[in-house]
Amino acid sequence: MKLATWNVNSLAVRLPQLLDWLAAEQPDAVVLQETKLTDDKFPQAELTAAGWHSSWHGQKTYNGVALLSREPAQDIVKNIPGHDDQQARVIAGSVAGVRVIGGYFPNGQAPGTDKFAYKMRWLDALRGWLQSELASHPRLVLMGDFNIAPEDRDVFDPVAWAGQIHCTDEERGHFRGLIGLGFTDAFRLFEQPPKSWSWWDYRNLAFRKNQGLRIDHILVSEALKAGTTVCRIDKLPRKNERPSDHAPVLVEITP
DNA sequence: ATGTCACCTGGTAGGTGA
Numbered sequence: 001m002k003l004a005t006w007n008v009n010s011l012a013v014r015l016p017q018l019l020d021w022l023a024a025e026q027p028d029a030v031v032l033q034e035t036k037l038t039d040d041k042f043p044q045a046e047l048t049a050a051g052w053h054s055s056w057h058g059q060k061t062y063n064g065v066a067l068l069s070r071e072p073a074q075d076i077v078k079n080i081p082g083h084d085d086q087q088a089r090v091i092a093g094s095v096a097g098v099r100v101i102g103g104y105f106p107n108g109q110a111p112g113t114d115k116f117a118y119k120m121r122w123l124d125a126l127r128g129w130l131q132s133e134l135a136s137h138p139r140l141v142l143m144g145d146f147n148i149a150p151e152d153r154d155v156f157d158p159v160a161w162a163g164q165i166h167c168t169d170e171e172r173g174h175f176r177g178l179i180g181l182g183f184t185d186a187f188r189l190f191e192q193p194p195k196s197w198s199w200w201d202y203r204n205l206a207f208r209k210n211q212g213l214r215i216d217h218i219l220v221s222e223a224l225k226a227g228t229t230v231c232r233i234d235k236l237p238r239k240n241e242r243p244s245d246h247a248p249v250l251v252e253i254t255p
Numbered sequence: 256a257t258g259t260c261a262c263c264t265g266g267t268a269g270g271t272g273a
Contacts, residue, residue, distance in 0.1 A: 010261060036262070061262050062272075107273060202259035
């Protein structure tokens with residue numbers, strides 16, 4: 001099966017690109033982040049017409065996530081159970097025997113801010129939930145915009161970014177904590193081009209200069225690791241005329 | 256050359272978040 005994650009930075013703006021991309025890639029399931037739509041504005045009709053089942057969890061202006069799939073997803077969960085959160089950041093569902101969890105991890109703004117503290121609390125809650133979720137769903141994929149660059153090789157200028165948001169020891173510690181639950185970073189299972197990023201700032205001509213970060217990830221559980229055959233970042237949509245600042249990441253898993 | 260984009264409110268710009 002083929003799974004993908006994409007931070008679309010406004011589904012209202014990116015819907016035509018998303019439909020084109022879905023038609024070209026034909027994934028089995030996709031998680032989206034930053035839909036930036038209230039639930040009543042979700043473009044269900046357009047997606048249904050294109051042959052996609054959708055589940056969504058939105059809010060006004062910020063955040064918002066969705067799960068699209070060829071077959072209907074089962075047992076939908078929105079946000080982290082037991083974690084009180086006003087922000088719509090998680091959607092989970094089961095597709096073809098695989099538990100798919102899509103997350104829009106908090107940005108965190110800067111170390112020492114309230115938003116950073118919120119990010120740390122959110123990551124604590126996510127880890128606790130995933131521990132039990134893994135026990136009940138051994139075939140599990142966690143993917144999304146993590147807003148964490150796990151290692152220096154995931155950063156175009158690791159010296160300039162040292163200790164900055166996405167690159168702090170605390171955030172990287174949380175990433176390793178998720179890995180420690182029994183996940184593998186699917187992207188690093190395979191040889192990859194050097195300077196592979198999933199996000200490039202809209203500013204500073206960052207995409208043209210390939211100045212980016214790898215902050216969008218796909219983690220596969222131990223039970224799925226051996227069957228994982230491909231993981232890649234698709235830079236093509238970032239070359240569109242009016243692109244998201246993120247590129248989609250895809251994984252292929254054999255049953 | 257810190258050179259953007261998307262959203263909101265409330266008004267034809269400014270603020271916020273990323």
